[in-house]
Every structure is written in C-alpha cells, then in structure tokens.
Amino acid sequence: MGTKFPHTDQPVQVRTVLMRHDAPDGVHFDWMIEDPAESQGRLWTARVLIPAGQWHDVGRWRIEPIGRHRRVYLTYEGPLTDGRGTLTRVDQGVCRVVEWSDDGIVIDVQMSAFEGVVEVAKAHDGQWWATERER
Structure with missing residues (x-):
C-alpha cells in the first residue's frame, strides 16, 4: 500500500x-x-454519508476523498463562505497511523462514537471505501 x-x-x-x-x-x-x-x-478529507456512530453497524461504508482542507477545520464550527453551508463538529479524536499512502490508509481510530481499525482503499470500480478491520 505504500509508506x-x-x-x-x-x-x-x-x-x-x-x-x-x-x-x-x-x-x-x-x-x-x-x-x-x-x-x-x-x-486529508473525505465526504462520508453516515455518522461515526453507525460505522460499527455497517462495517464498510463508501467515502469520497475530496480536496485537502485547512487545519482551522480541526476546531472551526459555523458558516462557510460563498453559501457553501454550515459545519458542526459531531465527533473528534485521534488516530494511530499504521499505513499511509496516496493509495490508501490504515488507522486505529479513537473517537467518541467509534473506536476501531479502519482501512481506506480504492476498489477496482474506482470507488473509495472505508472498512472496519480487526484490532
């Protein structure tokens, strides 16, 4: 996978x-x-359709990597410029990095609503998926 x-x-x-x-x-x-x-x-930023509290239940969920965001978004909440909507923090925490590359990542996630190992990778059809793995 890379680095x-x-x-x-x-x-x-x-x-x-x-x-x-x-x-x-x-x-x-x-x-x-x-x-x-x-x-x-x-x-590193990805669009996700379900909140972290549902990740255990589904085990695998589609994500869409989007452009990298400024560090201010680690703590920012509120309106976005140019009518792009509003941001509200729903969870936060830390990740222990196991693998990290442009092709995918493996991280041990510790947030309030989810704790577990997640592998993020691109499938053969070009879609990106996050999959919960055994610790």
Missing part, C-alpha cells in the same frame, strides 16, 4: 474530526485527518 508507520518504535498519532456539513445540496459528513507526513500541512 508504513511508525518509522520508529513510537506510534504516529494524529488528530481527526468528523464534521456535519449542511450544504446547499444536502447533508453529509466531512471526515478530516492530519497527514502524518505533513504535521502542519492540510488535512
């Missing part, structure tokens, strides 16, 4: 947040994770 973490005996831990995005085209969630290779860079 494996940790490079040392110490686990790489990054922050994550799940935002409810009330957008003009409907409601979805933006899942944002700090990139372990760019600790002060933009956030």
Whole structure:
C-alpha cells in the first residue's frame, strides 16, 4: 500500500474530526485527518454519508476523498463562505497511523462514537471505501 508507520518504535498519532456539513445540496459528513507526513500541512478529507456512530453497524461504508482542507477545520464550527453551508463538529479524536499512502490508509481510530481499525482503499470500480478491520 505504500509508506508504513511508525518509522520508529513510537506510534504516529494524529488528530481527526468528523464534521456535519449542511450544504446547499444536502447533508453529509466531512471526515478530516492530519497527514502524518505533513504535521502542519492540510488535512486529508473525505465526504462520508453516515455518522461515526453507525460505522460499527455497517462495517464498510463508501467515502469520497475530496480536496485537502485547512487545519482551522480541526476546531472551526459555523458558516462557510460563498453559501457553501454550515459545519458542526459531531465527533473528534485521534488516530494511530499504521499505513499511509496516496493509495490508501490504515488507522486505529479513537473517537467518541467509534473506536476501531479502519482501512481506506480504492476498489477496482474506482470507488473509495472505508472498512472496519480487526484490532
């Protein structure tokens, strides 16, 4: 899959947040994770249709990676510019990074509504999926 973490005996831990995005085209969630290779860079971001509290129930859910977002969104809540809607933080926490590359990631997620190992990867049909894995 690509770069494996940790490079040392110490686990790489990054922050994550799940935002409810009330957008003009409907409601979805933006899942944002700090990139372990760019600790002060933009956030890896994916659109998710279900909240973290349902991830255990479904086990596998479709995600849509979108453009990287500014770090301010780790803590920001409120209206977005240019009529793009409103953000509300619905969950937050940390992830221990197991693997991280452009092709996919494996992280041990610890948020309020979800704890577990998640693998994010692109399927043969071009769709991206997040799948809960055994710890």
